[in-house]
Amino acid sequence: MISVIEVLLALAVMAAIGYPLFVKPLPAEGEVDEGDELHRLSSAKEAAFVALKDLEFDYKTGKIDEADYASLKARYEAEAVNVMKRLDNAQKGPSAAPSGKHAGMKARFCSSCGAKADEGDRFCAACGQPIKK
Secondary structure, rough: OHHHHHHHHHHHHHHHHHHHHHHOOOOOOOOOOOOOOHHHHHHHHHHHHHHHHHHHHHHHOOOHHHHHHHHHHHHHHHHHHHHHHHHHHHHHHOOOOOEEEEOOOOEEEEOOOOOOEOOOOOOOOOOOOOOEE
C-alpha cells in the first residue's frame, strides 16, 4: 500500500514539475503578439538594416569582393525598401475598426522593446522605459 502511494506521489510531483515544459505560455498583457503584422514587419526591417550593416563591415574588412558587395547591397536595399513600404501601408491603413473602450484610440508601442502600451501609460509595462507621446 505504501509503495502505491509513493508512486502516485512521485507521478504527481513529476507532473507538476513537467507541466510548464509542455505548455506554451500566453503572452502577458501589454506584449505584442508574435503574429501581429506590424511587429513582424518591424522585425523584418531591423533584420534588413542589420544585414546591410554586416555587409558593409564585411566589405570594409575585405571578406567579400566588390562585385559581390554591389549585388548583395542592391538586393538587401531592395528588400529593406519593400519592407518599409509594407510597414508604412500597414501603419496607415486601419486593420480593424476599434470597438469598446479602445474605440477612437490610436495604438501605441514602446520605442525600446516594441511592446503595446495603453493610452494612459507613461512607462512600458514590459521594459520600464518612458513611453513617448
